[in-house]
Amino acid sequence: MAELMSMILTEDFLATIVRVGVPLMFASMSAYVAATSGLLNIAIEGIMLMSALMAVLGSYWTQSAVLGLLIAIASGILLALLLAFMTMRLGTDPFLVGIAINTFTSTFTIFLLYLFSGNKGISASLPSKVLPTINIGWLEKIPILGAVFSGQYLLTYVCFAFIIIVPLVIQKTKYGLRLKACGLNAQAASSVGINVNKMQVSAIVISGLLAALGGAYMTMGYLSAFSRNMIAGRGWIGFAAQAMGGSSFIGLSLTTLAFSFFQAIVAVLSRSDVSSDLLTTVPYFGVLFGVIAFSVVNYFKRRKLSV
């Protein structure tokens, strides 16, 4: 136990939380934007997986990290639009479409991987590009902050930017107010002349973009290659964090932070001699207990209200 504490109480550990937390936060924000507009983006997991692969393939084809990133983003947005088209235009149940996209991508990515790299497990044979890490000179000298906020991958800073921009847009702008109105009462929104369809499509595009960034981060920073099913539930964790945070962005961020903490523990302990099979279950137990705690708290809140 003391050993564990000594591992956790380091600057390194904080940096690890950020490193493992970025894809979770992208996933959470992706779910948040969609949910705000009244849609459930159940395909986040699949979108992240697809973009993670497309980032590798794209940067391999173009030999440019930036173009690879753009290709990853495009693939994410396309999948999100597919979800929107099926649910909003054709009226299919969002869960059904979400499950279809997730199962499709989990196997289609392996197919593509095999097609282009000849390997069914990992894309190591493809020389793909990664995005640079960024060192901020003046920040590095500050203890703790320097370790956490400097020397991270480019997409980490993009994530930080979105953490500031997303709530600002939702809380402060006309666009945000209207988006919330669509999500909370679509009929009421359309009765005052808001084009609900248009708003929701715009939200799903942003949601797709955010999920794609989370996916690209996995292969262009966190790791430098694609391996099968490497998203491993990160999209779902984001989805859960959104559901638990409700409409509160702070709630969502804190929940995501808690999940990141568990992920970071795994990352740290995997260097020790604890069984790795056991370790990988930690974040999922975290989610499970998180959801249980959340349900119990809500139950008592409701009971208190009804009495």
Added chain:
Amino acid sequence: MKETILELRNITKVYHNGVVANRDISISFEKGEIHSIVGENGAGKSTLMKIIYGIESPSEGEIIHKGEKVKFRGSMEAIHAGIGMVHQHFMLIPTMSVVENIIVGDEPSNIRGIVDYKEAVKRTRELSEHYHLDVDVLSKIEDLSAGEKQKVEILKTLYRNAEIIILDEPTSVLTPQETETLFEELFKLKEMGHTIIFISHKLNEVKRISDRITVIRSGECKGTFENDEVDLLQLAELIVGRKLLSSYSELKKDVDDKKEILRVEKLYLSNKEKNILENISFSIRSGEILGIAGVQGNGQSELVRAIAGIGPMSSGEISLSGQRIEKLSVKKRRELGLSYIPEDRLGVGVATTAPLCDNIISSYYDRADINGHFFMDRRKISETANNLISKFTIRTNSIYTAVGDLSGGNMQKVVVARESNTDPICMLAEQPTQGIDIGSSEYIRTQLIEMRNRGAAVLLISADLEEVLSLSDRVIVMYNGMISAHLSNLDKISTNDLGLYMLGIRKQTSDELKEALYE
């Protein structure tokens, strides 16, 4: 000469499926009048309003707004032209504040799409003061009463500079007091030069506030009248297109061998703070309708739910034909001959997504004749459903139509048909005609009287005092969870007298109240 602000000329609306919703309707609306449009559900009022509000476009005819021919493509254009609509179901977002609800879609902003909330609060406050529509603009919608929500809806239209305000059945969710407040507000708006188009089928309200009244029946305009040209009965007959019963008492027949059927004694229901029901005692004999009058929320609903067995009680006795039932399950009570028409039609009365034929047997689905040995006897069920449909003249496409797709009146007829099909000895009728059209209301009232004539005991709870007085043989009034009056000589009672008891201004002595319970 008054100034015409909006005129409909020969409006006809034919839907794609060939249904003619409006046929050759011409109405003119004057500036600064309250103009009511009355008609049965499905008469075409809503379609007509959608045409004015730009949601539907007319197949033929034209709309003249301030002397100019207009064609609204979408409600946005109608809003810009100064037409506002308050929908029957609130178009509000419960978790948002009043201000946000009012401004959304048309927000004041300073730089680049950032909402200027300070300005928004200022403007909505000014608006609320100017029109005397008192509401705390910073509170959340979910914390408001129905009456306040309505104010927000009206403010929403005024914020968008509406000169013509359409209110679609605005009082259906309001208490009598809130309704009165709404009327005062509407009078003020009228004085300030706004035109109010008031859609309703509550004729006494229409008579109370309108300058002019237009009647629509089966998609056709049956004339526009000055308020003092027509009385209530004439109006009702214009709406249904036939003679109506002027009195229900002539339908009543004397019943021999009156026995006590329902007996409620010393019924209490209390929570930690207070008694919700206190010392309720009364009884009903066969061939008798006992009416319960009272302002909604004075315990009537809790009382009937306790008797029906779906709500709690703390102590007391309930007997049906001499047998104690207060501990029995709902099912047992029903088997003993209890029937219940609940107030919450959509939530308790029917399963909206289930077909009519299932709804019409749902309270006796396990009866041997329709529940075969293993499978339900579908043939018998359709036979039952078809019989009841023709007996109760329920308008539906087929017995498989989801009940939720029927009009309110037809939905209620399904409930009444089911509840009376078990030949109950005691019927609990809770707001049986609330929110439904005149034709169906009359039919349901006649059914209650017929049940009474067959020897059933009927408990009638209604917010409609006219209904209570015209159907009941005796009346008790509830105030604050207690019985405040028991009245058996109804010829001499006016709605005003009832009102005094309902508001708790008068209360009978305990000796007088004892008479509610037959010895």
